[in-house]
Amino acid sequence: MEPIIKINNLEKVFQIKKKAAGFIPALKSFFKPEYKHITAVDDLSFTINRGETVAFIGPNGAGKSTTIKMLTGILFPTSGEISVMGLNPSQERTTLAYKIGAVFGQKSQLWYHLPPIDTFYLLAKIYELKDTVFKERLDFLIKTFQLEDLLNTAVKKLSLGQRMRCEIASSLLHSPEIIFLDEPTIGLDVIAKQQVRDILKLLNKQENVTILLTSHDAGDIEAVCKRTMIINHGKIIFDDATEKLKKNYISTKIIELVLEESVDSFKFDQGKILEKNMHYVKVEIDTSMSSVEKLLEYALENFKVIDINIVNPPLENIISKIYSE
């Protein structure tokens, strides 16, 4: 296995100016500012091999995005060592940029008033792609991401899911060896999420692209990543196979049902009923003992189901479960 990312004792401390409340303290702070130090990443060490699909997850403020930004060279580490394909990202950002791709779900790299094809042509020039190479790559991406009908529509007129497909495609134009994705499915509907996940899996399989993904959605991790790292307060608290995480910590699913009839007679022995309210029922299923399918079978046989929602347990629950062990 060839290591492609190596991090040793990485630390990032942000210095933030304290904002004093009230006029006099604010005036004092103007002349003598006080700072607080926030350790976003704390003594982090790990290695990722070529072709791995790794989920980097954690609650808000855990330090995952900061780590990704240090790996791509956007942020300078306070201390520690980073090597991405043998390069130091903050010192050799431009050289590294040819070899990596990045998608930040909450930011856009597409030109808002222009169609995506214009951004693709621009990126081809920026990454100095030969015309033939670019054309071939573009055809592949259009086919894989089903972009034919979107190419010539202004980005502002695309749906969030369509835009995200274009965002990911534009990050892959220069055939990066590693792709960093920071919340790529944020705000997407179920179908769009599934499309993004399928594309990422395909890229890893076909091109052996190394994927490092951060997400709040356990579904992304289960679907795309074979390895999961959980980060909390800047430290790694879990680093193992996603299968193991699923088996040990994501063993439950929560199913919400809205029925046409009253839920008074709703009884399901293989799950725990968390809430019952007129036409609404919320059930927790332990997937090692039962299945979502069995619950739905019961519900559809005995009731008229109006709406179904299946949710993974929140990440915070998984983290507290890890800590409790």
Added chain:
Amino acid sequence: MMLSTLKKSKKYFALVFINVKNRISFQAEIIIMIMRNLLIMSIFVQLYSATFRAAQATQFGGLNLQQILWLLIIIRMLDRGYSTVTLVNNEIKSGEITYTINRPYSYILFHYASYWGTALPNIFIDIISNLIPAYFLIGPIHVSSSAFMIFVLVAFLGLTLEFLLQIIIGLAAFWMENTVGLRWILHKSTIILGGLLIPIAMYPDGLQRMIQFLPFASIYYDPALLMVNFNFALFLKIVCVQILWIVILGFVALKIFRQGIKNVSINGG
């Protein structure tokens, strides 16, 4: 080496091109721009005609009424506003810099290309919308082809200077909460010391001597002055001042960027 430089320069031309395309997608704004130009021109004509009449003068600082009006119109054509300051400030504050910084190009040249991509269509629209009414309101002005070529060169250097001043202030957002205050100082300095409202030729001699060594007049006023009243010695002096300031400010911008990049702290992770 040549091939590599050519390949690298292509990306900046592509950036100019996409910015032009983006700029011309705002048709309504362009119509408003044309109307604004006509309004400003008619104010200038009224104001300076009245000033010359009241002073019973035929010239100010060696320039007659027609030359002063053309000078101000040309300055208006070159004045590009403060797009780069706002853009860089917003990019740093919103975290959009995560994308713009993370590409295989020079961040400063990326913005320089974007600056020209936005400026070129605006200048073109300004020329079209100003030249025709100015021809009828002020009367034609004689400009030789060589004076025009020199004007293009000096205007190019002047706008490069403007871009450098703007990006330096925009990059201050790496340290400052907001760069609006600095932008205000630059704006007012350019108006007063750059001859945007009152031609520098009308200023007292002492002030004129001081202004000629500052960068502000080299942005719009000096190129416009060469166009209305060409003089080879003046051209050499203007170019020397412009190049000197471009070297100084280019160096400062690069230094600020290299230092500022270490200060990036992006919200939301």
